[in-house]
Amino acid sequence: MNRRHLLKLSSAAFLAPVFPTINTKANSKPTGPFRFCLNMSTIMGQKPGLLHSIEIAATAGYDGVELWVRDIEQWLAEGNTIEALAKFIASKNIRVENAISFTEWLVDDDGKRAAALATLEKEMKMMAVLGCRRIAAPPAGVSKDTPVDIQKAGARYRETLVLGRKYGVMPLLEFWGASGTVYNFGQALAIAAAANDADARILPDVYHLHRGGSGFECLNLVNGKVIDIIHMNDYPAGKPLNEQTDADRVYPGDGAAPFKKILQTLKAMGGTKTLSLELFNKSYWEQDAMTVAITGLQKMKALVSGL
Numbered sequence: 001m002n003r004r005h006l007l008k009l010s011s012a013a014f015l016a017p018v019f020p021t022i023n024t025k026a027n028s029k030p031t032g033p034f035r036f037c038l039n040m041s042t043i044m045g046q047k048p049g050l051l052h053s054i055e056i057a058a059t060a061g062y063d064g065v066e067l068w069v070r071d072i073e074q075w076l077a078e079g080n081t082i083e084a085l086a087k088f089i090a091s092k093n094i095r096v097e098n099a100i101s102f103t104e105w106l107v108d109d110d111g112k113r114a115a116a117l118a119t120l121e122k123e124m125k126m127m128a129v130l131g132c133r134r135i136a137a138p139p140a141g142v143s144k145d146t147p148v149d150i151q152k153a154g155a156r157y158r159e160t161l162v163l164g165r166k167y168g169v170m171p172l173l174e175f176w177g178a179s180g181t182v183y184n185f186g187q188a189l190a191i192a193a194a195a196n197d198a199d200a201r202i203l204p205d206v207y208h209l210h211r212g213g214s215g216f217e218c219l220n221l222v223n224g225k226v227i228d229i230i231h232m233n234d235y236p237a238g239k240p241l242n243e244q245t246d247a248d249r250v251y252p253g254d255g256a257a258p259f260k261k262i263l264q265t266l267k268a269m270g271g272t273k274t275l276s277l278e279l280f281n282k283s284y285w286e287q288d289a290m291t292v293a294i295t296g297l298q299k300m301k302a303l304v305s306g307l
Helices: 003-010 040-046 050-060 069-077 082-091 110-130 150-167 185-195 206-211 217-221 259-269 289-305
Strands: 034-039 064-068 095-100 134-137 170-174 229-232 273-277
Touching: 034 040, 034 050, 034 095, 034 259, 034 289, 040 050, 040 064, 040 289, 050 064, 050 069, 050 082, 050 289, 064 069, 064 273, 069 082, 069 095, 069 110, 082 110, 095 110, 095 273, 110 134, 110 150, 134 150, 150 170, 150 185, 170 185, 185 217, 206 229, 217 259, 259 273, 259 289, 273 289
Parallel strands: 034 064, 034 273, 064 095, 095 134, 134 170, 229 273
Antiparallel strands: none
16 A cells, blocks of 8 residues: 555545534444444445545444445555555444445356355455455346246355355345346345345345335344345435436435335344445535535434434
């Protein structure tokens, strides 16, 4: 890592002239059942870079971040080390809650799946160094509208869980509302059950719950162990469901999602839930990244305070 660049990023003066009134305490202890997290998709359009993205999240007051594996790999390809990244994250008093991965662990091709598991293992090793205990396991690589064999999918998900236990980095089963494959909470729940593994977890997303037709009452079917993290975002009321895309996501509370019900259900499950802001809104990407991060955190905290 370039020492001069690191010192520049770490300087308190870097942000003070722009946001003199914000609280720069990076990671105050959460006092309730929720932690607040920033998924780097929310500010990726501004291209702040890996270290600056982490610093933005910490300075804005988030408890944790969701890092994208591809961003970490790009940073390592520039000659940096995973140990240096771990040290930088620790210096910001922030936690890596989850890693966003796109390995094709679910595909039917045995060769591709074996290669995907090897890649997933490499990613888990990196996450372990960063102190990250989770990694996303979405239906990447599966052809759209391909019927899913629940028992096969469960067995394949169990393979990833067995791998995860070697490194203490557990895969979270993710569903994508418009994927046409694993797009519904019911499918994810069935796959998790078919895995027959106590470490099975599901990674829900407010937009995907809506887009895939799951609704939100389904969250009442699981206990606190099944959901560690939920991706927080909202969806517009006036646009037809099948025309909505990731780019339509808006700040939590700015759309039509029933957040009071969602958050009450999550709270009733027990355990601490991480609320992670995940947006792909191009209009937000045109704004200052720190402004977006702060605005998103304020909106999530306002929803929680209204319970």
